[in-house]
Amino acid sequence: MDKYISTPLTEDKVMDLKAGDYVYLSGTIYTARDAAHKRLYESMLAGKDIPLELKDNIIYYLGPSPAREGQVIGSAGPTTSSRMDKYTPLLLKNGLKGMIGKGKRSVEVIDAMHEYHAVYFAAIGGAGALLSKCIKKAEVIAYDDLGTEAIRRLEVENLPVIVVIDAEKNNMYEQENAVIPANGKDDR
């Protein structure tokens, strides 16, 4: 089902989203990938402040390519989410409601999404030029030294994403194909 959703991603909006929904997302979201997650996680464990509000927010696992003059951002597609799995449950516990990436999530993340009510969206991997057109503003707000891995605040307009895992643990990757990991561990 096609849905148009604006941020903040409040509880009621989360519970209304179902695996398989095709969502056009608008509003403010944040970027963070490996290195930024590590810092956020370590700061939180140490009880320090973090540079963004997690409550009702969405993190896009993105490290863009640089913008040319006159462009808001360079190529801007998702990176593989599983590398963030280690850090994600803590972020969910602190109010994060949505994540945009690609690929499978760990059991721990899916459990935490269920417990704290959050959704996982997939953006199309390898469509960074197309996706960049939906980004109207981009500003580095923290960890500038990390270059492409800095945390950015983005204003997006009708960013096309697909709900892959909803708060009820419905998982499109499992419904849509018969992928059974050969090692028996579904942690990719």
Next chain:
Amino acid sequence: MEEITKNIKEMCIEANLRLSEDVKDRLFQAADAEEKPLGKQILEQLKENLCIADAESIPICQDTGMAVVFVRIGQEVHIEGGSLEDAINEGIRQGYTEGYLRKSIVRDPIDRVNTKDNTPGVIHYEIVPGEQLELTVAPKGFGSENMSRIVMLKPADGIEGVKDVILETVKLAGPNACPPVVVGVGIGGTFEKCALLAKKALTRELDSHNEIPYVRELEEEMLSKINALSIGPAGLGGSTTALGVNIEVYPTHIAGLPVAVNICCHVNRHVRRLL
């Protein structure tokens, strides 16, 4: 040397903005053939993505990769004016900086400090007869690189064992490697030779075939078996899981049967030039 630097620079930029015709053709054919509506929609978006990338000089994918460079040097060639390695890395530096490509390389795998210019590349040299210099630049994204595997099979596992390794690797990669994927396979050699064969296989045109009849059949069989997995575009279901399977083989030891599977996404980039 300056000519090499200039060519490498242009090739890095070119590879990241435009796919080669063979990969594009396969993607376009897949978009026509895909029957699942969501899969078709995604493939159409990938087509549109290529048009935008080309028209507006935005990289096809934000992961503009680690620059893998294959150098085939004719043994009659004499290169003047400094180190070849430096000239290539300088080309990568200029290409990634001036071409607005992402800098994704860290100087050490453990301390992980970004080198900020995407150097160094991974350079493979080969000395061949003749007086020409052939350069291939193949930027490699890591979403798919991370899903690649090498397995040291036993000779008794035979070709069936090889097929299992290939299928299992694609299954494990699932949605992570940005399907539809391109699969490069190396069979034989030693541990490192096998991995290199798989990487090289990815730079071979998708409309080409291995000349050895059984390998050609294996390429075709694996492509249809992979597409029957229904992983589909973006891993969300459909009959387009791979755009192509290229396999290279090499003599090996009486005790071994190494198999390497290098997974590449649909953004299978490679540019080749003869100097």
